[in-house]
Amino acid sequence: MSMHLTRAGARGRPAFYNDPRIRSLAYQFVLCAVIAFLVYGAVANAVDNLRRAHIASGFGFWDASAGFDISQTLIPYSAQTSTYGRAFWVGLLNTLLVAGLGIVLATALGFLVGIARLSKNWLLAKCAAGYVEIIRNIPLLLQLLFWYNAVLKSLPDVRDSIALPGGAFLNNRGLFLPAPNFLHGFETVIVAAGVGLAAAFGFGRWARRRQERTGERAPVLWVTLIFVVGLPAAVFALRGFPLSFDYPQAGRFNIIGGFEVLPELVALLFGLTIYTAAFIAEVVRAGILAVARGQTEAAYSLGLKPGLTLRLIVVPQAMRVIVPPLTSQYLNLTKNSSLAVAIGYPDLVQVFTGTVLNQTGQAVEVVAITMLVYLTISLVTSLVMNIYNRRVALVER
């Protein structure tokens, strides 16, 4: 009897070193310790080697004066008074600008091409297929150089600038737009726009609920227009048009004044958008093809038109398949933007791992910071896309 009890106790509670949970914890602890030791060894060794080679180390350079000029700065920056740290932020913002714009444009173009490739129109489908095949198979760097040269060579010299309507100029130094000057009173216009947007949003929700309940449709488009455009415009007029423009003008060498869009930015944006859109198009095509044919047939038999079927039935279901690979295309685009260095666009890699690294000679620190930045950008992008993915994912009811 007592023996029996003991055995039962042993079976129910194995020795702690046989407990799988404790074991796995111990293994993980040992692994972490080994990795931590390796990292420590690597860092200590690197610091020691640098010291022995008399190469400066540490992050003291961050606050040292930069001394070089940057062609596009979204935040105030000057060669003489700004630091290397400031140059880092300038480069980072330039990277985020081109990546952000590129993601929006590539998504739009990619969806169009992906859908066009499945079109019943033979010519359209073949054109889309040709686009995808050609663009996907040419290295991005070549495409960037192509676009940069296309921009530089096809646009006229500054002295023969094309004057665009509205006081803008176009030449091989960029696109020069009138820059808005916000005068006193413009804040109210911005507030009005915010209020209008919120009102339009609220009305849209209300209209949708009502339609679900009663089947009656409200004039959402008109009301939205009135709130979003009409309201701010009315306030703008009431406050006496508090906005003026700084027009670009021809100077001795360059167009001066106004808002300047660099040809390097345009070429990089073109290259990244067109390249990534080809991949996105394939992702979209695969996603649409993954939606069972019966869904479309069911929609048609309910009398939905092809356009509506695509929008209401096919694309929402396709999104579940599309979003994960789409995320990796976004990450690719962001990382590919570092090819900017080939065409003189001052992105993070060009400014920071290019000039700052070279002028300070602190390769380890600069490269480590840059890797950390790209890692962070990638993780944040993934996070956002995962949240979106959870929203569109199949919910079992």
Place this chain on the structure above:
Amino acid sequence: MKRTAVLIILGAFAFAQSASAQTLKTVKDRGLLICGANGTLAGFGLPDAQGKWTGLDVDVCRAIAAAIFNDADKVKFVPLSAKDRFTALQSGEVDVLVRNTTWTSSRDTSLGLNFTGVDYYDGQGFMVRKSLKVNSALELNGASVCVQQGTTTELNLADYFRAHNMQLKSVTFATANEAVKAYDAGRCDSYTTDASGLAAERLRLANPNDHVILPEIISKEPLGPAVRHGDDQWFDIVKWVLFAMINAEELGVNSKNVDEMLKSSNPDVKRLLGTEGNYGEQLGLTKDWVVRIVRLVGNYGEVFERNVGSGSPLKIDRGLNKLWNKGGIQYAPPVR
């Protein structure tokens, strides 16, 4: 995945052999000198279609190889862009960097380099299109300037425009090639770099005669070879190879008369050529080290004229680079 990559790279960097303190031995064991050079600058470092390298800097590397191996061709040239050159030297990818590199205090200290001398005294200038009718760099207020990154050039440029209260629109490129192409395509009003580089790059433009080099020289650019900190013997060798070439010119020893000069009774010549004393051995080389250099590569004057002077398409005047006793500032300490 990415985190693993970071670890691997960090580890690889850290555990990589620290800069060897025995460069001469490494070079001899390898049987080859690895020289960081400019791959695109005529007159300083440029391979031709057959892969044969020419240039003033290139010949300094050849002279080092000649002194060590008695064979000026035992050199492997690694073309480096301005922004990658220091990392390549620091990490031990090259034994010596001779790539029209300006000697500055921060490069000599915090970059962990030692400059061994000056093989070309240069200064920064500007090139513009003739049609702009600009006669002086001081008229460039508001101009766009194409410039190469990772250079002293981009720093001087910002300083100069600021000092003269002029508006600058600089466009920065990773290589000279890209900067020059953009300038040629009209992206910039001016291209700026070392004056020697301007002379070389002008010849590569579509219509060289449409461009002029402005008279202002806005900086001091002493260009010379550099080695890593921490190997004094190697530092001495690279330093004295260049001094030997300059001394050879001063003493009238050149590639044609060097064998005759071995019979000279001039004590300076005898010490230089190793017929008296053991100065080469003190360096870790052989007695006849300078004979090898001059016979296989030439003295400083010969190398200058052949690569950038009257014997080259660049036709640069020797100017500051004349010997100290001929009106220039090239001056080498004596071998004794």
